Amino acid sequence: MRIRAAVLEEFGRPLEVQELDLEEPRTGEVLVRLVACGVCHTDLYTASGADPSGYAPTVLGHEGAGVVERVGEGVSSLAPGDHVVTLFSPQCRECVHCRSDQTNLCLAIRDMQGRGLLPDGTTRLSRDGEPIRHFMGTSTFAECTVMPEIALAKVREDAPLDKACVFACGLSTGLGAAMNTAKVEPGSTCVVFGAGLVGLGAVAGCRLQGAERIVAVDLSEDRLELARGQGATDTLVGGPDTVERVVEMTNGFGADYTFEATGNVVVMRQAVESARMGWGLCTVAGVAGKGETLDVVPRLLITGRRIAGSSFGGVKGRDQVPQLVERWLAGEIDVDPLVSQTLTLDDVNRGFELMEAQDGIRSVIRFGEAA
Ligand SMILES: NC(=O)c1ccc[n+]([C@@H]2O[C@H](COP(=O)([O-])OP(=O)(O)OC[C@H]3O[C@@H](n4cnc5c(N)ncnc54)[C@H](O)[C@@H]3O)[C@@H](O)[C@H]2O)c1
Ligand SMILES: [Zn+2]
Ligand SMILES: [Zn+2]
Numbered sequence: 604m605r606i607r608a609a610v611l612e613e614f615g616r617p618l619e620v621q622e623l624d625l626e627e628p629r630t631g632e633v634l635v636r637l638v639a640c641g642v643c644h645t646d647l648y649t650a651s652g653a654d655p656s657g658y659a660p661t662v663l664g665h666e667g668a669g670v671v672e673r674v675g676e677g678v679s680s681l682a683p684g685d686h687v688v689t690l691f692s693p694q695c696r697e698c699v700h701c702r703s704d705q706t707n708l709c710l711a712i713r714d715m716q717g718r719g720l721l722p723d724g725t726t727r728l729s730r731d732g733e734p735i736r737h738f739m740g741t742s743t744f745a746e747c748t749v750m751p752e753i754a755l756a757k758v759r760e761d762a763p764l765d766k767a768c769v770f771a772c773g774l775s776t777g778l779g780a781a782m783n784t785a786k787v788e789p790g791s792t793c794v795v796f797g798a799g800l801v802g803l804g805a806v807a808g809c810r811l812q813g814a815e816r817i818v819a820v821d822l823s824e825d826r827l828e829l830a831r832g833q834g835a836t837d838t839l840v841g842g843p844d845t846v847e848r849v850v851e852m853t854n855g856f857g858a859d860y861t862f863e864a865t866g867n868v869v870v871m872r873q874a875v876e877s878a879r880m881g882w883g884l885c886t887v888a889g890v891a892g893k894g895e896t897l898d899v900v901p902r903l904l905i906t907g908r909r910i911a912g913s914s915f916g917g918v919k920g921r922d923q924v925p926q927l928v929e930r931w932l933a934g935e936i937d938v939d940p941l942v943s944q945t946l947t948l949d950d951v952n953r954g955f956e957l958m959e960a961q962d963g964i965r966s967v968i969r970f971g972e973a974a
Contacts, residue, residue, distance in 0.1 A: 604625050604747065605622050605623070605624060605625075606622070606623055606624075606625045606745055606746045606747045607620055607621070607622055607623075607745070607746050607948060608621065608623050608728075608742070608744060608745035608746065608948075609662065609663060609664065609744035609745070609948060609951045610623070610660050610661070610662055610730075610735065611649065611650050611659045611660060611661050611662075611663050611738075612659060612660050613659055614650065614651065614652025614657065614659060615650075615651060615652050617952040618663065618744070618951050618952055620948055620949050620951065621730070623662070623728055623729065623730050623735060623745075624728070624729045624730065625727055625728055625747055625748070625749060626727040626728075626729070626749065627673065627675070627727075627749075628673060628675035628727070628749045629675050629676070629721075629723065630675050630676040630723075631675060631677050631678060631751055631752050631753075632674075632675040632678070632721065632727075632749050632750065632752065633671055633673075633674050633675065633678055633687075633750055633751070633752050633755055634672045634673040634674070634747060634748075634749050635667070635669045635670065635671055635672065635687060635689070635747065635748050635749075635750060635755065636669050636670050636671075636672045636746065636747050637667050637668070637669040637743055637745060637746060637747065637748065637970050638668055638669045638670060638764040638765065638768075638969070638970060638971075639667070639668050639669075639764050639765040639766075639767075639768045639967050639968060639969050639970065640666050640667040640668070640743040640744060640768055640967065640968045640970075641666030641768045641769050641771065641772065641773070641942075641965050641966070641967050641968075642666070642946075642951065642954030642955065642957075642958060642965070642966045642967070642968065643665065643666050643772050643773060643800075643965075644866075644890075644958065645665065645739070645772070645890070646663045646664060646665065646738075646744070646955075647958060647959070648890070649661075649663060649738065650663060650955065653892070653893065654893075655893055656717065658718075658719050658736055660730075660735050660736070661719055661736045661737065661738045662728060662735060662737065662738060662742035662744055662745050662748075663738050663742070663744050664738065664741060664742055664745065664968075665689065665691045665738065665739040665741040665743055665771065665772060666689070666743065666768050666769065666771040666772045666773070666965075667688070667689035667741060667743030667768055667771055668686070668688050668689070668758075668764040668765070668767045668768035668770075668771065669686075669687060669689075669743075669747075669748075669764065669970075670684065670685070670686055670687070670764075671683050671684060671685040671686075671687060671755075674752070678752045679752075680752060680757070680921075681752055681755060681757060685757050686757065686759070686760050686762065686764060686767075687756060687758065688755070688758055688767055688768065688770050688771050688920075688924050688928070689741045689743055689748075689750060689754065689755060689756075689771050690741075690754045690755060690756055690771065690920035690921070690924070691716075691739040691740055691741050691754070691771075691772065691915070692707060692708070692709065692914065692915040692918070692920055693709045693711060693712060693716075693740065693753040693754035693920065693921075694707070694709050694753060694754075694919045694920050694921040695709050695710075695711035695712075695753045696921070697711070698710040698711050701919070706917070707779075707783075707914070707915060707917050707918055707919045707920070708914060709753070711753060712740065712753070712754075716737075716739065718736075719736025719737050719738065720736065720737065721737060721740075721749070721750075721751065722751055727749040728742065728749075740754050741754070743771075744948065744951055744968065745948075746948070746970055746971070753921070754920075755921070756920050756921050756924035756925055757921075757925060758770075758924065758925050758928045759925070759928060759929065759932060761932065762928050762931070762932055765942070765967055765969055766931075766938045766939070766942055766967075767928060767931075769800065769938060769941055769965055770924050770927055770928055770931075771924075772800075772915070773799070773800030773801050773804060773965065774800055774801075774803075774804040774927075774936075774938070774941065775804065775915060775916050775918045775920075775923075775924060775927055776801050776804060776888055776913070776914075776915050776916040776918075777800065777801040777802060777803060777804020777805035777806070777807070777808060777862075777864060777888065777916065778804045778805070778808040778811070778916055778936070779808065779913065779915065779916015779917050779918040779923070780801075780804075780805050780808065780862055780864075780886045780888045780913045780916045781793070781804075781805050781807075781808025781809045781811075781812055781814075781860070781886075781916075782808045782811065782812060782916070783913075783916055783917035783918060783923075784886050784911050784913040784916060784917045785860045785862070785884055785886045785911070786812075787808070787809050787814050787859075788812070788813075789812065789813030789814070789815075790813065790814070790815045791812075791814050791816075791858075791859040791860060792814070792817075792818075792853055792858045792859050792860075793814045793816065793817045793818070793858055793860045793861070793862065794817075794818040794819075794820060794849055794858040794860075794861045794862070794874070795809065795817065795818070795819050795820065795830070795835070795861075795862045795864065796820045796821075796841065796845075796861070796862065796863045796864060796865055796870050796873065796874050797820070797821060797863065797865035797866075797870070797889065798819050798820075798821035798823070798826035798827060798830040798864075799826070799864060799865075799964060800941055800964050800965055801864035801888050801889070802819070802821070802830070802862070802864035802865075803826075803829060803830060803833045803941060803964065804833075804916075805862040805864055805886075806819055806830050806834050806835050807833045807834055807936055807937075808916075809834065809862075810833065810834030811930070811935060811936070814860075815836075816836050817834055817835045817836050817837070818835065818836070818837040818838070818839060818849065818852065818858070819831075819835035819837070819838045819839070820838075820839045820840075820841045820845055821838075821840070821841060822840060822841050823961065824840070826961075827839075827840070829940055829941075829964065832937065832940055833937065837852065841870070841873075845873050845877070846877050849877040850877070853879065856879040856880065857876075857878050857879035857880070857883055858877055858878060858879060858883060859878075859882065859883060859884070860878070860884050860886070861874040861875070861877045861878045861883065861884070861885045861886070862874065862885075862888065863885065863888060863889050864888045864889055865889045866889035866890050866891055866892075867889065867891075868891050868892075868895045868896065868897050868898070871885075871887055871889065871891070871897050872897060872898055872899065874887070875899050875903060875908060875910055876903065878908045878909075879908070880906045880907050880908065881906070881907040882907055882909075883908045883909070884908075884909045884910075884911060885908065885909070885910045885911070886910075886911050886912070886913050887910065887911070887912045887913065888912075888916070897910075940964070941964045941965055942965050942967050943957075943962070943963025943965060943966065944957055944962075944963050944965075944966040945966070945967055945968075945969050946966050946967070946968050946969070947968065947969065948968055948970060950968070951968060953966075954966040954968065
């Protein structure tokens with residue numbers, strides 16, 4: 604079939620919306636018609652050429668939500684008409700990592716996905732017979748995509764897909780960092796550094812876990828206000844003295860749980876230093892720049908602080924994304940303030956501009972709508 608998609612032709616250049624060919628789904632694959640897709644930093648990171656493992660040409664996009672149109676042979680968990688959220692982090696339910704409750708890093712298709720190929724080592728996307736690689740196993744800046752069954756989470760049909768797409772990446776990452784990785788305990792004190800989609804998700808996750816105090820730290824007053832809306836009890840404008848201020852606010856000890864959601868290694872260090880001695884746990888969700896390292900005084904660890912990293916919030920996508928969506932529909936998670944702009948596919952580069960200007964939390968592309 605012919606589809607319209609936003610193609611990264613060359614690093615550092617705007618995406619080009621073009622017509623491409625998309626083949627039918629093969630064994631274990633599913634054809635999804637996208638309804639909406641969020642524009643995320645990882646798309647921009649790859650588009651800019653900063654990601655050393657990036658490749659072009661490719662169709663970017665990984666925060667997709669849509670409707671199953673057709674399924675390939677052997678697909679048993681999804682059928683045409685099902686509503687799905689795309690997963691750049693799949694869940695095969697069989698590999699050694701899927702069988703462990705300690706990680707969500709499924710091993711089933713990792714190598715091929717990293718190379719821009721579907722699990723059988725080929726692509727379904729092409730242009731004039733030339734293969735075009737898939738991005739993050741998703742390529743959702745497109746009217747339709749073909750993805751492995753194990754990389755799709757089936758969600759309730761009454762969940763509006765133009766909001767549900769934020770569960771495909773940033774929001775679930777933040778929620779899961781608090782709920783799965785840190786497993787925040789009721790009554791605890793938490794500090795969240797960064798109040799973008801990931802940090803706001805972490806604030807909401809701390810609240811859902813029953814944290815008593817949630818301090819949000821950001822440079823933007825507007826974003827701190829949004830953090831209050833998600834459950835922050837205190838806010839701080841970030842700066843060189845943030846650690847001292849957190850320590851002062853917590854009887855001289857620091858917080859039980861800290862979360863880093865900025866991608867800045869200086870802030871990561873502050874997040875480690877803001878965790879309390881004895882048991883303070885710092886969860887790092889931000890993605891640092893190429894070659895950057897986190898500087899930590901080892902004594903902080905000997906005296907009981909711990910550091911954990913979190914990819915996609917430790918969320919096992921097929922099992923847990925539907926559960927998070929349930930909690931949203933039950934009124935426990937407020938998604939509306941997180942989707943700030945709605946764009947058409949042709950406006951995809953505008954989504955990058957808005958992100959760079961920090962104008963709003965998430966821009967969402969809606970497919971099939973007139974410009
Ligand atoms: N681990 C994962 O699976 C995963 C998934 C998605 C995103 N990420 C990463 O998480 C990070 C956050 O993503 P996002 O979409 O929320 O980004 P964002 O840019 O929308 O939010 C980052 C926030 O950090 C704030 N900030 C910057 N410097 C600060 C400082 N010195 N002190 C306090 N706050 C500061 C900014 O004002 C901004 O609000 C990024 O690094 C992103 O790449 C990781
Ligand atoms: Zn993302
Ligand atoms: Zn697996």
